[in-house]
Amino acid sequence: MGMGDTLKKLRMIYGYSAKDLSVLLGISPSYLSEIENNKKEPSFDILKKYSATLDIKLSSLLLFSEEYSKSNGDKWIRSKMAKLINNFMKEND
Known part of the structure; x- marks a missing residue:
């Protein structure tokens, strides 16, 4: 797993389509795809x-990527959520 896997998972968690996120990031959808596929x-x-x-926070994003890569990513995300x-x-109680 790489940074791209983490970024793709975050995009999906936040509910962005690849096209919408690429516009927000100011990059082409094909470049976003290359990032998310670790190319x-x-x-x-x-x-x-x-x-x-x-x-x-950028530091949290990097830490999240490191932890996601070390572990079973989806299980780690579920436990954190x-x-x-x-x-x-x-x-709120």
Whole structure:
């Protein structure tokens, strides 16, 4: 797994189509596809645009990618989302 896998998963979680996200990032859909399929590495500028578009700190985006790559990505995401939801529910009780 690479950075592209993480970015694709985040795009899907946030509900963006590849076309819509490519417009927001200012890149072509084909370039986005190459990034998401790990054929090209995103530049630092592209990562900053992802960070701003998804409202995620760049450092968190990089950490998320590292952790996602080390583990069974989908299982890791589910556990993090469950923890986030539980914390949110506790705050609103």
